[in-house]
Amino acid sequence: MNILLWHVHGAWTTAFVHGKHRYLVPVTDDRGPFGRGRARTYPWPDTVEEVTPDGLPAADVDVVVLQRPEELELAERWLHRRPGRDLPxxxxxxxxxxxxxxxxxxxxxxxxxxRVAHVTHFNDLFWDCGSTRTAVVEHGIVEPRARYGGELPRLAIATNEPVRRRRVTGTDLMPRFAAVAPLDVFGMGTAGLPDALGLGAGWLRVHDDPPQAAMHEELARRRAYLHLCRWTSLGLSLIEAMTIGMPVLALATTEAVRAVPPDAGVLSTRVDDLVDAAHWLIEDPDEARRMGRRARSAALARHGLDRFLADWDHLLEEALCASR
Structure with a gap:
């Protein structure tokens, strides 16, 4: 199957392109938001091919995977075919x-x-899609190579744009955890975070847009993973941390309540509960390791790559059959 999709979310796309198909990814001279081409910080297989807008009209495309409203018009203009009408x-x-x-x-x-494919059941529940048919294909990830060590009594967070997205990402809650143990924050747009929170380097270090594999190695050295997002679909970094074998402390919001079983971490909407749990795990590395092993087992069972790709194959075959 020849699949056209844009490179929007690096971690999700990395899992998606590990399937058995040929993947066409638009690339433009500026490698802007609608023409990023192949990833530079994620390992992608050779079955992912860059294609320019000029090359798309003649491209062999079986199905289009859209991820932003603007892509609907863009795909029609670049392909000279209408997604949903001329192409599934x-x-x-x-x-x-x-x-x-x-x-x-x-x-x-x-x-x-x-058809709209949601990545979580929470999203399917909360979005009003009207009469449009929907499906849920839960996240899958390429298993990180890093394995939990937890030797550093520090707390890790992976999030993008924590200054701009302050309350969404739970940035305002970080000082409460920095009072327990130093924080390491990984992701894009983290450079201004220490000044925004008034925390010195002794209590907060940022790692701005590190390569994925390097980030996983560093996460694995921290004692526990913090997921402080109030309103997010389901951060893939949370699943990656669990798969590495990290114990997790998370706000019990959106899909986190399904992703993290009770014995794989501590979830609560009461922040004091999570602060207390952070104290506990910092002081008890043996329990942190035991909880991390349960987190890894749960993440592999629910978010394994084989299940994710099989679910997508089924959905794409349905789209092809419906168009015939």
């Missing part, structure tokens, strides 16, 4: 709804020419 199309919704929750209308609502 699936729209992947990565995000929780914003705005008038729980009445937020999805931009692909009330369409009969495509």
């Amino acid at each position: 199309a699936v729209y992947v919704e990565h995000n929780t709804p914003m705005g008038d929750v729980p009445d937020t209308r999805h931009p692909m609502a009330d369409r009969d020419d495509l």
Whole structure:
């Protein structure tokens, strides 16, 4: 199968392109948001091919995977074919709804020419897609090579744009945990975080946009993983941390309550509970390791790559069959 998709979310796309198909990824001269091409910090297989907008009209495309509303018009203009009419199309919704929750209308609502694939059951529940058919394909990840050591009595967080997205990412909660143990924050747009929170280097270190494999190695050295997002679909970094074997402390919001079983971490909407649990794990590395082993087992069972790719194969075959 020849699949056209844009490079939007590096971790999700990395898992997706590890399937058995040929993947066409648009690339532009500026490698901007709609033409990033192949990933530079993630390992992608040779079955992922860059294609320019000029090359798309003649490209052999069986199905289009859309991820942003703008891609619908862009695909028609670049392909000279209409996704959903001339070509089967699936729209992947990565995000929780914003705005008038729980009445937020999805931009692909009330369409009969495509299907919306949500990455969590929470998103499927909260987005109003009207009459558009929906499905849920839960996240899968390429298993990180790093394994938990936990030798550093520090807490790790992986998040993007924590200054700009302050309350969404739980950035305002970080000082409460820095009072327990030093924090290491990994991700894009973290450079201004210490000044924004008024925390010195002794209590907060940032690692701005590290390569994925290097980040995993560093996460594995920290005692526990913090997931402080109030409103997010389900951070793939949380699943990656669990797969590495890290114990996790997470706000019991959105899909985290399904992703983290009770024996694989501590979840609560009461922040004091998580602060107390951070003290506990910092002081008890043996229990941290035991909890991390359970987290790894749970993550592998639910978010393994084989299950993810099989679910997507089934959904894409359905889209092809429906268009015939």
